[in-house]
Amino acid sequence: MMERLMAIIKKAGGMILAADLEHADVEVKSTRGDLRTNYDTAVEEFLRRELALVLPEAQFIGEESGLQKREADKYCFIVDPIDGTANFTWDYHHSAVSIALAKGERILAGLVYNPYLDELFHARAGEGAYLNGRLIQVSQRSLRDGLICFGTSPYDKTKAAATFSLARLLYEKSLDVRRSGSAALDLCYVACGRCDLFYEMSLYPWDYAAAALIVTEAGGMLATMEGEELRFSDRTTLVAGGPPAFRDFWELYI
Ligand code: IPD
Ligand code: CA
Ligand code: CA
Secondary structure (H helix, E strand, C coil), X not given: CHHHHHHHHHHHHHHHHCXXXXXXXXXXXCCCCCEEEHHHHHHHHHHHHHHHHHCXXXXXXXXXXXXXXXXXXXXXXXEEEEECHHHHHCCCCCCEEEEEEEECCEEEEEEEEECCCCEEEEEECCCCEEECCEEECCCCCCCCCCEEEECCCCCCHHHHHHHHHHHHHHHHHXXXXXXXXXXXXXXXXXXXXXXXXXXXXXXXXXXXXXHHHHHXXXXXXXXXXXXXXXXXXXXXXXXXXXXXXXXXXXXXXX
């Protein structure tokens, strides 16, 4: 099945690369800055169709069709057609397609594809995490020696004060901070050691479901920022990192 999912996600990435941005329809969703283009919709519809051919009995949850209740004993695809829609709209070349296959609260497979760099991250539960077929591992850097990525929860600006005061603290305690515009890629960058810790105070399952498995399969640690086990049904806070940076984070944050 993984081969088929890889072929599907690469085709979806091709749709992103082929987009005619000058003539894209851009609509505002929940708040200013929360955008949907005709490409978000088209890629999601493509994924819904193709994934139904791979596993007809599976439910489908995608960002553009919204959260639904998952049946505990059923397979479910959790999909973000374009993670990094603002980046996509601005032609920033840092966005990804994300596909997770879940059963209950377990993620069985996760794929995140950045078409601009032709980078495909994937993992199957219990089988390690890979970037373009090469095994990847999280870093073993301490927070002090690390680069920290964070997301700004741009659709919930009530989180701004907490987000940026933590960014300030982590900036002082680490080497530097980054904000990329794609939570799925931030997590995959943690998985392959390009950054050492990531946090964001409001994410939906389609932003992190696939990449969360990629992080754990690469030896990383994840939790909600309340210190609870991550779930895949609703909006959440999230922190992820290589083990040393993750431990250092909790000493600062508690
Ligand atoms: C967003 C991106 C962004 C993160 C937001 C997400 P979208 O996803 O992952 O980096 O900060 O919280 O909603 O809307 O571009 O799919
Ligand atoms: Ca997203
Ligand atoms: Ca999206």
